[in-house]
Amino acid sequence: MKCGSYRLIKKSFQCKARLGRVYTARGVIDTPVFMPVGTQGTVKGVATEYLKSSGAQIILANSYHLYLRPGTEIIKKAGGIQKFNSWNKPMLTDSGGFQIFSLNDIRKLSEEGAEFRSHIDGSAHFFSPESSMRIQKDIGADIIMCFDECTPYPAEYKYAKESMELSLRWAKRCKTEFYKDNAFETQALFGIIQGSVYDDLRKQSALEMTDMDFTGYAIGGVSVGEPKEEKEKVIEIVEPLLPENKARYLMGVGMPEDLWEGVERGIDMFDCVIPTRNGRNGQVFTSRGKLNIRNAEFREDFSPLDPECNCPACKGYSKAYLNHLVRAQESLYLSLLSLHNIYFMVNLMSKIRKSLENDTFLEAKKEFFDKYYKRQS
């Protein structure tokens, strides 16, 4: 089976949701799937063995960050990123395209690529579609992404159009570079659809990207500050234009509610820093909504974070204790809360897949939302 290929197992009769599988040399991924983000080759605060225990199937890493440190040579020598961090399972790397957005102040964009001033030491580093491909090949992720510009939000139509078209031209260059050798036997290249919140731009991007025939397709340029409705509309515009036999990946999403909305609209893959970042900031996701464990109401709450969760934090510790760890700035909470949130997202996706098997997706979604928002209302 070609790396990164998608097999559709079942389509929901209720909505666009799909149950499927993505094949890679390092394992099969059941979709819909949530992919934890490990920018620097590590999911922040979570030891690999715990990450495995969560049931996570694939994790991300970032080209820009790993290229700067430790450098691709070391990762190559280590035998690839999966061996380097001892994950030994499927990984996906982002191309550096998101850094064009997030490191806006320390980069210069041109037709050729993007020059970054290293956030570590200020040195200049030029990223092009070609160099991004080489970096990602060296890092050795199973799925790699086209180098694109993650269009900021809000963006004027003119800017969004030029940005989207630039990403299209870059995608062509990525493809050429990627297929120069036989890397595609062990790696897959996904294209990224841009176009901000403009329907015609999204359609044009989707059409031209699919013409280029990538192994999978991502929707990028979302979750950059736009309202929830805009994000959902983007999926609705793009999804019908994507081939059924390829994976669809919604980049940078998201919150638990976003995962339901995304799956319902036909998305197979998600990634997000939310579980780890929010965990480090004390925010915890539970079946009864999100809460901030730092808050006073948990000082003497000796129950677990989520009675439905079987993660180490929930199995071993009370809210009161976790509250104490956060207040005392004890580093253990970083790990425990990040891990809990990853368990939550991974379990949520597993629940979603099960509901698709049973043809009860919409019922499961309603049940989830009723419970999840009860606390907040």
Add this chain to the structure above:
RNA sequence: GGGGGUGUGGCAGAGUGGUCUAAUGCACCAGACUGUAAAUCUGGCGGGCUUGCCCUUCGGUGGUUCAAAUCCAUCCGCCCCCA
């Protein structure tokens, strides 16, 4: 016994006649975070309401002054040095 210093909001600590409900930090109370420059950032933190004002605060009391955390007197507490 002699000499010197000091007392400020939960804590530490600025301020030494009006611009002081009083800097700053911590603590405390909340909120945000979406392909990670984030264990970060933002707001609040005396009381009242008509949200602009009013009332009450800088150890106690009493003064000086148009005006006092700030000056004076006195009392109380604490600290240091010498005996």
